Amino acid sequence: MAIACRILGVSPSGYYAWLVRPPSDRELTDEWLLAKIKAAYVASHETYGAPRILHDLREEGIRVGKKRIARLMRQAGLQGVSRRRRWNTTRRDPQASPVADLVRRNFAAAGPDELWVSDIERHEALFYREEVQGLLRPVVAATGGKLRAA
Secondary structure, eight states: OHHHHHHHTOOHHHHHHHHHOOOOHHHHHHHHHHHHHHHHHHHTTSOOOHHHHHHHHHHTTOOOOHHHHHHHHHHHTOOOOOOOOOOOOOOOOTTOOOOOOSSTTOOOOSSTTSOEEEEEEEOTTSOEEEEEEESOTHHHHHTTTOOOOO
8 A cells, every 4th residue: 555655645644544534515515416416307307408407406496506517417427318400411312323433532633624623512601602623723824814615
């Protein structure tokens, strides 16, 4: 035990005093509060999280902070249920076949007008915009910024 105390930087007398020391007021309050939290959690069919349990405890007249409730719930392994709808913006057609990769993930081009890519972006206003970008930007610079249809 003396080696462990020396490694941890604790005196052996302090370690043995800690072993027999009664729990602190905070530990006792946490145990009592955890029992109240568990009761509210079970009464909610194990769905309430820290904010709703805080509301229930405050209705009972118990003054406590949300972070303390969250800490005790986390230590006890209690977690509320989130029923918020998740946005799924991209839905793949199960019958659609994937597009062939003509570039084979090699985006290096030897000269102008050999390789072009497109990208579809979704903006905040829920409008779609298609951007067509050339991988060789000097082509656009060589034409003075003006592109003409061939």
